Each structure stands twice: as structure tokens, then as C-alpha cells.
Amino acid sequence: MLEREGVAAQASRLSAGLVRTHYSNAPEARLALAGLKWFENWAELVGGEVPFWRTGLLNPVAREDHDKLRRNVAMLQAVGVETELIGPEEMVELEPAIHAKEDDLAAYEPRSGYADPGATTHAVAGAARRLGVEIAEGVEVTRILVEGDRVTGVETPARRVAAPAVVLANGAWSVPLARAVGVEIPIESVGVRLAFVRRPPDLRPGWGGHAVVLDRAHGAYTRPEGADHSLLGLSGARVPLTAPDRYDSEARPDAEFEQLARSQLALRFPSFAEAPVVAHRSGPIDITPDLCAIIDRVQPEGLYLAVGMSGSGFKKGPAIGQCVAEMVLHGESRTVPIPEFRLSRFAENDLIRGDVYSGPFNLVH
Ligand SMILES: Cc1cc2nc3c(=O)[nH]c(=O)nc-3n(C[C@H](O)[C@H](O)[C@H](O)COP(=O)(O)OP(=O)(O)OC[C@H]3O[C@@H](n4cnc5c(N)ncnc54)[C@H](O)[C@@H]3O)c2cc1C
Known part of the structure; x- marks a missing residue:
């Protein structure tokens, strides 16, 4: 393997690391489920310390998307994903700090969670090396040779x-x-931004302290970060980049982003509104049509x-x-x-289409 910089130099280190199987199309759900099985059987398949926290995933959607959610959950169950529909009482039971309205509806996945992205990538590289793979770091491929x-x-x-x-x-x-x-x-290259906040006291502390919440209704997501912090992001809020390496200069998280991420998440977890931001980062992603x-x-x-x-x-x-x-x-x-x-x-105009939710920034399947 030839790597221009080092293992986990780019997106795979900077990622939010959410490991979910909720998708609005079957092909991606199948891949995500196959990926989840690696995280679940890490010690056996990769070896070493398991970088995965199985917190469960809550995926609430806006009122107008309830039928889509019902269809998607049925599609996911048919694919083999363990998921169910839950209402406000169960949401609050799982996450007491959550704000759930009387008619709220969410998909719940008990097996999902998040993983430390850098540690995951290094662990896979280490396992490959143990099997004899040569990983040459600092070696850039400049041309593909063809005869x-x-x-x-x-x-x-x-x-x-x-x-x-x-x-x-x-x-x-x-x-x-x-x-x-x-x-x-x-x-196309775009930058994605993340903010890290001190976890509000009404959420449980710990690496697995709260569920991963992908709130489609408000376009925001969160997961624990370490014992006392939480990661916040906005699904699909993306900054176009003039080159994939320019995310630090062209998509640096600013006060406006941090405020928006906190306020969108506060619509689900009110205590995030005042949570102090302790760090932020951005990273590059490579999007297709x-x-x-x-x-x-x-x-x-x-x-x-x-x-x-x-x-x-x-x-x-x-x-x-x-x-x-x-x-x-x-x-x-x-x-x-x-x-x-x-x-x-793309040339055949046979794109992968899902029953995509409507909320703000919802450019994710
Ligand atoms: C902020 C952020 C949040 C994200 N959140 C999630 C999430 O929650 N869940 C999820 O599933 N995904 C998430 N993603 C997406 C996910 O991280 C990426 O899809 C994934 O890491 C891409 O892996 P990759 O190996 O394709 O790319 P990368 O990890 O970017 O690796 C590409 C590598 O290629 C090397 N390279 C480039 N050019 C050359 C060359 N010419 N020769 C040799 N080497 C070269 C680079 O140095 C780099 O290390 C997120 C991404 C970002 C940035």
C-alpha cells in the first residue's frame, strides 16, 4: 500500500466515526451492516483493543417524514438491520435529557454507536502489516502505469x-x-466541520454516556467524545473546497458554525444550547452526485x-x-x-436513490 502522508492522515482520522446502519436505501444499508459486523467482532477479525462504543443510535425525523421513516425501517429490517420505531416515551427512557414532542417518531438501532476513527484505521493497518502487507508511508502515487x-x-x-x-x-x-x-x-471536494463541547450535566458522563443521535428533523448529530465531552455536527452542512487539501483554510469551523450546531442540537437536547465549545476541526470528504x-x-x-x-x-x-x-x-x-x-x-442516469428525509442540511441518506 502506498500512502502519500501516513496511515489515517486525512478523512479517516478527522471523521466523526459514527457507526450506524440507518440508511434510506438498501445498497448502503447492506454495506453498513457488513461494516458493523467488523466493529462487533473486532478482537477476532482485526485483533487488539476494540475502538467501538455500542451506544445505540436514535434517528428522529420531522413529522412530515414519519411515513418515510416507517418505510425505511421496514426496508432496513428486510435487509437484516436490527431496528425499530419508537415514540417519545421510549426516546426519553433511553435519553432522559432529550426533548421529545407527543407525536415524535424515531428509529432506534441498539447495535450502532461510534468508533475512534484514527485508532480504527491504525488498527486495520497494523493487522494488515502483521499479515505481511507492506505499507509505504510518505510515498505519493503520481501516475498509473498502463500497457x-x-x-x-x-x-x-x-x-x-x-x-x-x-x-x-x-x-x-x-x-x-x-x-x-x-x-x-x-x-467534488467539500469540507465538513465538527465542534466538541463540554457535555451538559443532564447527560450521563462516560465514553458510552449517551446514544448517538442523528436528528434528521433538525439536521444535527451528536455522540460522546471521551468521558466528559460530546461531538456535534450538522448533517450535510458542507463547504465546497477548491482542492481536497484546503479544508483547514477554506472550511475552518467558525463561531457561526459552532453556534448553529449547538442551537440545532438544542432543539433536541436543550442543555446543549449553552455547552462551552472546547475544540473544533474540519476534514475533507469526496462527494458523488x-x-x-x-x-x-x-x-x-x-x-x-x-x-x-x-x-x-x-x-x-x-x-x-x-x-x-x-x-x-x-x-x-x-x-x-x-x-x-x-x-x-452516472452516465446511465441510474443513481442510487433513497427515501431521503427532508430536514435542514439533510444531504445524507
Ligand atoms: C468531519 C468528517 C466527519 C465524518 N463523519 C463520518 C461518520 O460519522 N461516519 C462515517 O461513516 N463516515 C464519516 N465521514 C466520512 C469518512 O471519514 C470517510 O468517508 C472515510 O474516512 C474515507 O476514507 P478513505 O480511505 O476513502 O479516505 P481518506 O481517509 O481521506 O484516505 C485517503 C488517503 O489517500 C492518501 N492519498 C491521497 N493522494 C494520494 C496519492 N496520490 N498517493 C498516495 N496516497 C494518496 C491521503 O494521504 C489519505 O491518507 C466523515 C468525514 C469527515 C471529514
């Missing part, structure tokens, strides 16, 4: 590396490399794509890695069917 209609390797500033198969798994940075061999990848990943084998022969994760690739990462490995070794993915994620869907 005839086949990939033969890649070029780096220092040398050429011969390879019968090349997997591009480098987010928006893949676009110019692919374009140089005739593959057009429709990815339907906000779903591209996982495919393309021409020239031997070129594979695992890009365009669209701000939702952390939880699915282990499963996507497994699918790509199966494509390379066996010619097709066996863990999860992935034809919906093919690159050609």
Missing part, C-alpha cells in the same frame, strides 16, 4: 512499482490520477476504484475493503452485492 489495455503498476517520485492490480482508495485525490488514464470520476461511493473495476483492466465515500465511508470502510479484495481475487464481491456502486451509473 495496452492493462494496468502494470504505478509511478512514485522515487521509483516505479509493478502491480497487476491497482486500487485507487484515495478520495478526491483519485480524480487526476484516474483522468490521466481516461477514467472520469465525478467527485448521488452521495454514494464508487466501488468498481474499470478499464484499463486491473484498475479498481473505492472512492467517493461522500462523508459516509468510515463505518463501511472494513466492508468495502473486503468487497474490493474479493473483486481483485475472485472477480466479484462476495460479502455484499455492489453492482449499484458501479461508476457507469
Whole structure:
């Protein structure tokens, strides 16, 4: 594996690390469920300390989305996701600090939670090294080498590396490399911002102190961060970037973002309104026109794509890695069917469509 900087240098370190299976389309839900199984069986499949906190996920939606939620929960159950509809009393039972109206409706997933994104990525890299994978850090791929209609390797500033198969798994940075061999990848770079606040006293302390809440009605999400803090984000509030590396300068969280994140979350947890912000960060995501990943084998022969994760690739990462490995070794993915994620869907106008919720900033499936 060739990595321009170091393991977990970019999105996979900066991620919010939510591990959920609630999606509004079946293909993504299947991948997320396959990813969840890795987090649940970490010690056996990866080894070492488990970086996953199973807090449960609450996914409340706006009144006008109740029918969508009912349809999506039925779709998810058919896919194998453990989820149920709950009303305000159960919401308050799970999270006593929550503000729930009489007619509120949420999906609840007991198996979901969050993971430490950097630790997760380093653990996977460590397990790969133990199995004999060579990870060369500080080595940038500058060109994909092709002979005839086949990939033969890649070029780096220092040398050429011969390879019968090349997997591009480098987010928006893949676009110019692919374009140089005739593959057009429709990815835009955007920045995503997060704020970290001191956890209000009416929420339980601890790493697993409160559930992950993805509040579709108000476009905000939260999860615990350490024992005494909570992470806040706005689903889909994204800042376009002129280049994928420019998130720090072009999408730096400002006071306006922090205030908006707190006030949107306070509509669900009123005590977050005054929670002091202690830190913030932003990171790059690589979005496609339907906000779903591209996982495919393309021409020239031997070129594979695992890009365009669209701000939702952390939880699915282990499963996507497994699918790509199966494509390379066996010619097709066996863990999860992935034809919906093919690159050609954009030209064919056959995008992955979900029963997407309406709330503010809701650009996530
Ligand atoms: C703030 C934020 C919050 C998020 N929240 C969530 C969430 O809650 N749940 C979730 O599932 N997902 C979330 N995501 C999305 C998720 O983190 C990403 O989809 C995922 O980490 C992408 O992994 P990746 O390996 O494709 O990209 P990256 O982790 O960005 O890795 C790409 C790597 O490629 C390297 N690279 C680039 N160009 C080259 C080159 N030419 N040669 C060699 N190496 C190169 C880079 O250095 C980088 O390390 C979030 C993302 C952000 C930024």
C-alpha cells in the first residue's frame, strides 16, 4: 500500500466515526451492516483493543417524514438491520435529557454507536502489516502505469512499482490520477466541520454516556467524545473546497458554525444550547452526485476504484475493503452485492436513490 502522508492522515482520522446502519436505501444499508459486523467482532477479525462504543443510535425525523421513516425501517429490517420505531416515551427512557414532542417518531438501532476513527484505521493497518502487507508511508502515487489495455503498476517520485492490480482508495485525490488514464470520476471536494463541547450535566458522563443521535428533523448529530465531552455536527452542512487539501483554510469551523450546531442540537437536547465549545476541526470528504461511493473495476483492466465515500465511508470502510479484495481475487464481491456502486451509473442516469428525509442540511441518506 502506498500512502502519500501516513496511515489515517486525512478523512479517516478527522471523521466523526459514527457507526450506524440507518440508511434510506438498501445498497448502503447492506454495506453498513457488513461494516458493523467488523466493529462487533473486532478482537477476532482485526485483533487488539476494540475502538467501538455500542451506544445505540436514535434517528428522529420531522413529522412530515414519519411515513418515510416507517418505510425505511421496514426496508432496513428486510435487509437484516436490527431496528425499530419508537415514540417519545421510549426516546426519553433511553435519553432522559432529550426533548421529545407527543407525536415524535424515531428509529432506534441498539447495535450502532461510534468508533475512534484514527485508532480504527491504525488498527486495520497494523493487522494488515502483521499479515505481511507492506505499507509505504510518505510515498505519493503520481501516475498509473498502463500497457495496452492493462494496468502494470504505478509511478512514485522515487521509483516505479509493478502491480497487476491497482486500487485507487484515495478520495478526491483519485480524480487526476484516474483522468490521466481516461477514467472520469465525478467527485467534488467539500469540507465538513465538527465542534466538541463540554457535555451538559443532564447527560450521563462516560465514553458510552449517551446514544448517538442523528436528528434528521433538525439536521444535527451528536455522540460522546471521551468521558466528559460530546461531538456535534450538522448533517450535510458542507463547504465546497477548491482542492481536497484546503479544508483547514477554506472550511475552518467558525463561531457561526459552532453556534448553529449547538442551537440545532438544542432543539433536541436543550442543555446543549449553552455547552462551552472546547475544540473544533474540519476534514475533507469526496462527494458523488448521488452521495454514494464508487466501488468498481474499470478499464484499463486491473484498475479498481473505492472512492467517493461522500462523508459516509468510515463505518463501511472494513466492508468495502473486503468487497474490493474479493473483486481483485475472485472477480466479484462476495460479502455484499455492489453492482449499484458501479461508476457507469452516472452516465446511465441510474443513481442510487433513497427515501431521503427532508430536514435542514439533510444531504445524507
Ligand atoms: C468531519 C468528517 C466527519 C465524518 N463523519 C463520518 C461518520 O460519522 N461516519 C462515517 O461513516 N463516515 C464519516 N465521514 C466520512 C469518512 O471519514 C470517510 O468517508 C472515510 O474516512 C474515507 O476514507 P478513505 O480511505 O476513502 O479516505 P481518506 O481517509 O481521506 O484516505 C485517503 C488517503 O489517500 C492518501 N492519498 C491521497 N493522494 C494520494 C496519492 N496520490 N498517493 C498516495 N496516497 C494518496 C491521503 O494521504 C489519505 O491518507 C466523515 C468525514 C469527515 C471529514
